[in-house]
Amino acid sequence: MSNLLYFPYINLPRTDWTLRTLLYYDNIGSIVPQEYFYEPERNYDQFMLELVREGLVTPINPMDVLDNPWTSTRPFIELIQENRKKLEKAQNRFIAGNRGNIHSDKFSKANIHADKFDQEIFYQLEQLGLAESSGGRWYSVEKRTANNLMNFLATLVSAKTDRLPTTDYVKPFHYRNSFKKIQEKRETILRNLIPFPQDIDLTRLMRFKEKHSDLLQAFRTQVELIALDSNIIEGTPLFYQRLAELTQRKDELSTKMNESQFNSILFGTVCGLIGAYQGIAAASTTGAIFGALPGFANAVYSALQIERAENVFDQSGLKYLALADKRLRR
Structure with missing residues (x-):
């Protein structure tokens, strides 16, 4: 997939991870409440606001994506109800205050905005003793339940919008092991190939991606050939050999561009x-x-x-990174 859905937070962090992700994928989506569309300056942080304005990140309102929000989320409630022992433990954690104490836009830890779901699901969670209103349209939800609910929502929205759900969160979520291993392998490759500084001009980044979309596709193909190959296991000599080949080719292209073959x-x-x-x-x-x-x-x-x-010839797919290194560094 060439597009992502970022979760569990609304604002993407100003980190190397975000920069690598922006360079590698065509577009990143983020699940946001309806009010963010009307008052972006008031709700987003400055970095996220710039990403949205440049078209690098697309805000997504799940209520515009899901045709039947309550019907779609009912299986989640049923899953909770099926295991009474786990439900009682979650209720006790909620009573004990295991809800987190963070800014409201970081909803995955404790607070979830009502716009992200049909109101019915919050009513059901309240009846189960796992949620309560925390003011305005925000709900305080038992921490583990909130994490699982946001993972559930991210998976639904990703499937409906043809995006790959991803996160920079350190702890793994509920995805099965094979998916997690592919993600980790992909991240290792990108971390080694894209060690760019954080202070890259986002307008230049967007223009660069638009101009070199064909090169981006070629580069992404090379990375995915390794990430999706079950025979290339991260940490093995074969994996590091393939990674070294990509790094070497990128360095060779960078040298040619700097010295010029013309x-x-x-x-x-x-x-x-x-x-x-x-x-x-x-x-x-x-x-x-x-x-x-x-x-x-x-x-x-x-x-x-x-x-x-741009005239330097390349068939390896690494020309995209060599050009990015030359064009985007300040």
């Missing part, structure tokens, strides 16, 4: 073009600009080296 041809072309203009320049007030041909030619040559980095 040195003699390009410099000769620049001198030829400028020489053709000399006759015109000598008869005009701009003659002084072209008077020092070697210096001027070097300046134009250097500029064209930067512009012609």
